[in-house]
Amino acid sequence: MSRVWDVPVDDSTRVRDVRVAAEEASACAGLPAHRTASAALVATELATNLLRHAEGGHVLIGLVERTDDGGPRTCVQLLSLDHGPGIPDVAAAMRDGYSTTVAASLGAGLGTCRRIANDFDLHSAVGRGTVVLARIDHEAAVRHPETPSPPPLAGGVNVPLGRAAHSGDAWTRVRSGDRLTLLLADGLGHGEKAAEASTAAVTALRDLAELPPPEILRRLGPALRPTRGAAVAVARADLSAGRLDFAGIGNIGARLRTGGAWKPLLSRPGIVGAQAPADVPVQSGPWYEDSLLVLHSDGLPGRWSPPEDVLLSCDPAVVAAVVLRDSGSAARPVRDDTCVAVLNGGGSSRV
CATH class of the missing domain: 3.30.565.10 (Histidine kinase-like ATPase, C-terminal domain)
Structure with a gap:
């Protein structure tokens, strides 16, 4: 969890x-x-x-x-x-x-x-x-100042409601060749039972990442059926083909930056493992080196503003943290677990 x-x-x-x-x-x-x-x-x-x-x-x-x-x-x-x-x-x-x-x-x-x-x-x-x-990590870093390591392509930040030990949200990424699959799951409710649902989605992705996003969501249903269920979004970037495919079920927010402009990607209503729709369309588009995808659970306010000054130059986890920080304030307290995951077009070979 x-x-x-x-x-x-x-x-x-x-x-x-x-x-x-x-x-x-x-x-x-x-x-x-x-x-x-x-x-x-x-x-x-x-x-x-x-x-x-x-x-x-x-x-x-x-x-x-x-x-x-x-x-x-x-x-x-x-x-x-x-x-x-x-x-x-x-x-x-x-x-x-x-x-x-x-x-x-x-x-x-x-x-x-x-x-x-x-x-x-x-x-x-x-x-x-x-x-x-x-x-x-387990071992100390080996530094080569003349050839600094490129940032990873995916990163995220996860905050539990009320500083609980476990968050009901989870994210992960799996890479296979030039295809990188990013998943964000929001278990129904919050706490350990919600965490069991999101963890089940994260674990199952390891065996499903070769599939298109709508098929991944369909296959996740049986894995999440013993749990409360979860809202889940899946995005797969084909780095060699320059293509992004996205599909989601439930209240996962998604925004894609391509060509300098942002647009929302929409999920279908439902709960994976409980009340999932029979058909989930895939939303596809170009994926460039300067593209950026932000997925987030509903703990993040819906009207957040993308941080234009922290995009491709930063580690995706930093981008996620800036989105999280700038969307909240003491006057707008968090009312649920909050997870933000970011996929960077970057051209890096490490995830």
Whole structure:
């Protein structure tokens, strides 16, 4: 199930909470001691920065699958989100030892976080805030500054309602050759029973990814029948053919950016595993290197605005986090689990 640690950082006692959450996530991911220590250091630095530079924010820690030549492995993903003043000079902030205050947190800094993380990305906009991403895998990253690793093609963020341990939403992606399939599921309701439904959809996709999206949805029905059922959307990008196919059942939102313009992709009413329609049409269109697809559950307000300044240059998980952050406020509290997943046209070979 989608285990998530959502830790608000509004006073100094929360720094320890973030570190402990990172250590718990590392244990769930099976990270060795030296990488658990890396995750704890990054978590502490991110939380301290939220207090020092942004007057607070929150840190989302989750377990995601990271794929490379060694095959898929579970790693720890840390995301720091804030509505602070932003970082005027990101390049300076990334230098080791940089600090805008006299007291340093650990003598580490964002530069050290970038060096010890397997994946690292940062987006900051003056007056809007900052999102920092770090993923910690089982082994330390091998850095080649002259040929930096390309960002992955898919990424996401998942927030449980009321900071519960499990989210009823889940997302995943499966790649087969030049075809990349992205799935987002929203289990009916929230909590562990909803998480069982969305997890069943994520697990079943591994054996169904070769099929067209409408057929995937049809095959998911029996897998989700013992559960509450879920709203599910499936998108498959054929990177070589330059084509995207989409189909959805239930209240999953989808927006596609192609040629610089955004358009919605619509799902059919229903519940996979309970009251699914007999026929689900596929929506198809071109898929370019500058295309972007955003899927989200109904925990995200329907009238969110796409972040035009954080598109192809950022890790998809950062794009998802910016969408999540900018769509919410204290005046508009979240009323359900919320998941955002992003597929990037990017031309990368790694997912």
